[in-house]
Amino acid sequence: MRTLIKLELRRNKIQTYVTASLIITITMLCFLYLFAYAPMLEPNDKDMAIFSGYDNLIPLFEALNMAVFCVLSAVMYSKIIIEDYSGKRPVLLFSYPVSRKKIMLAKLSVVCVFTTLSMFLSNIIVFLIFGITEKFIHLVSGKFTLSIMLQVVETTLLMLLITAGAGIAAAGIGFIKKSVPTTIVSAVLIASLLCNVVANTTCSRMAMYIFAMVMLFIGMAFTIILIKSVDAMEVE
Amino acid sequence: MNKNLVVETDNLTKTFLGKEVIKGCNMHVETGMIYGFLGANGAGKTTVFKMLSGLLTPTMGKARILGMDIISQRGGILSEIGTIIETPIFYEHLSATENLEIHLAYMGKDNSDIVSALAKVGLNDTGSQPVSTFSLGMRQRLAIARAIIHKPKLLILDEPINGLDPIGIREMRDFFIELVKTQGVTILISSHILSEIEHLADIIGVIVNGTIVSEVSMTKVKAEYPSGLEAYFMDIMNGRRGHENTN
Numbered sequence: 484m485r486t487l488i489k490l491e492l493r494r495n496k497i498q499t500y501v502t503a504s505l506i507i508t509i510t511m512l513c514f515l516y517l518f519a520y521a522p523m524l525e526p527n528d529k530d531m532a533i534f535s536g537y538d539n540l541i542p543l544f545e546a547l548n549m550a551v552f553c554v555l556s557a558v559m560y561s562k563i564i565i566e567d568y569s570g571k572r573p574v575l576l577f578s579y580p581v582s583r584k585k586i587m588l589a590k591l592s593v594v595c596v597f598t599t600l601s602m603f604l605s606n607i608i609v610f611l612i613f614g615i616t617e618k619f620i621h622l623v624s625g626k627f628t629l630s631i632m633l634q635v636v637e638t639t640l641l642m643l644l645i646t647a648g649a650g651i652a653a654a655g656i657g658f659i660k661k662s663v664p665t666t667i668v669s670a671v672l673i674a675s676l677l678c679n680v681v682a683n684t685t686c687s688r689m690a691m692y693i694f695a696m697v698m699l700f701i702g703m704a705f706t707i708i709l710i711k712s713v714d715a716m717e718v719e
Numbered sequence: 720m721n722k723n724l725v726v727e728t729d730n731l732t733k734t735f736l737g738k739e740v741i742k743g744c745n746m747h748v749e750t751g752m753i754y755g756f757l758g759a760n761g762a763g764k765t766t767v768f769k770m771l772s773g774l775l776t777p778t779m780g781k782a783r784i785l786g787m788d789i790i791s792q793r794g795g796i797l798s799e800i801g802t803i804i805e806t807p808i809f810y811e812h813l814s815a816t817e818n819l820e821i822h823l824a825y826m827g828k829d830n831s832d833i834v835s836a837l838a839k840v841g842l843n844d845t846g847s848q849p850v851s852t853f854s855l856g857m858r859q860r861l862a863i864a865r866a867i868i869h870k871p872k873l874l875i876l877d878e879p880i881n882g883l884d885p886i887g888i889r890e891m892r893d894f895f896i897e898l899v900k901t902q903g904v905t906i907l908i909s910s911h912i913l914s915e916i917e918h919l920a921d922i923i924g925v926i927v928n929g930t931i932v933s934e935v936s937m938t939k940v941k942a943e944y945p946s947g948l949e950a951y952f953m954d955i956m957n958g959r960r961g962h963e964n965t966n
Contacts, residue, residue, distance in 0.1 A: 719775070
């Protein structure tokens with residue numbers, strides 16, 4: 484399995500996605516400052532209260548970052564899975580004396596591990612930079628303490644599960660149609676839906692945990708569907 | 720089962736959307752032979768090749784390659800065969816060498832023969848040039864190099880000389896004959912260029928509407944048709960010759 488993962492990394496340009504993750508991180512840092520500064524623009528506007536305080540700011544920012552990384556994972560799944568199994572291209576992979584299931588698992592692992600790692604690092608880096616600058620330029624009510632950082636880590640871990648599940652679900656839908664646009668549009672729609680759900684579960688941590696578990700289950704179900712589909716696939 | 724047969728199919732049938740594309744196909748390819756597989760467009764040559772190389776699952780019937788069942792022992796067969804099916808697919812952004820390195824890694828073989836394999840097909844000076852910049856002929860040569868580099872016992876070649884110039888065709892013909900003579904490789908080859916098959920093949924198989932109607936030795940064809948393979952092929956296509964099997 485390690486060899487298969489190494490081969491996937493070798494024949495796909497992962498550097499492109501590293502650059503994309505860096506750009507996302509920088510952009511999302513700017514968004515976090517915007518979110519934090521928004522209540523100061525209109526102090527009397529009650530709608531702006533959703534950005535006030537770390538309890539609101541963290542889940543809202545993380546939900547947005549989840550949506551962005553969900554789309555990034557869909558782009559990766561499109562390149563690494565959908566394109567490789569579309570048209571006549573499967574002839575190449577199916578000519579190897581390696582289990583088709585294992586090749587599919589290797590591909591899913593590459594994308595899943597990459598997006599999980601890059602999203603985790605992105606969130607942590609963004610909040611660390613924000614936390615440091617908060618010491619000098621105070622934008623959010625309340626202090627940026629270690630417990631706030633732990634809250635960031637906890638929310639990030641939950642969002643990672645949601646992103647992984649949503650990304651695989653989009654890949655599964657795209658795989659049925661063997662279509663790159665279907666994969667990416669599915670990811671955008673799923674991410675939009677998830678953003679709304681997450682935004683409404685910010686008040687209950689238990690609801691967030693249950694939701695993350697549901698998404699993990701959905702991701703696992705789509706993984707099984709993908710593996711079974713590729714094993715029975717024919718190249719006409 | 721005949722131990723001398725590298726490929727043996729028994730009543731192989733493939734149905735697409737209720738339509739039988741391959742019907743009761745019986746093919747027999749002996750060890751160390753070059754089997755020329757002929758047929759009109761849409762007769763089912765590529766479909767048979769795809770079933771033999773595990774890309775399609777037969778609806779009915781059985782087939783064995785090197786004594787292994789094509790469905791239950793697909794992995795074992797794939798490590799012993801080299802294939803070119805339809806237009807060859809590559810990792811376009813990588814060089815010829817990198818493509819072969821990845822192929823060998825998936826095949827579980829080492830990289831020692833890459834330079835000589837590329838030299839044999841005339842691609843030794845492509846360096847780091849990505850495959851996306853290759854001409855049709857160069858792609859075909861690379862596909863041949865990829866098919867032979869892991870030292871397969873059977874080559875399944877679907878129109879392997881497409882896109883090659885006359886010199887390239889001649890070189891590849893000599894190369895295939897050398898492979899059979901020196902390494903004992905068995906070759907199953909299809910081509911619309913009948914003169915090429917005439918030069919190469921030991922056995923001719925003709926498929927008409929999804930059924931192999933004839934399997935005869937090239938010697939017999941030459942004896943009966945001094946004007947060449949084309950006259951024999953046309954007689955079968957026009958129904959002037961019935962089913963025959965000399966195996």
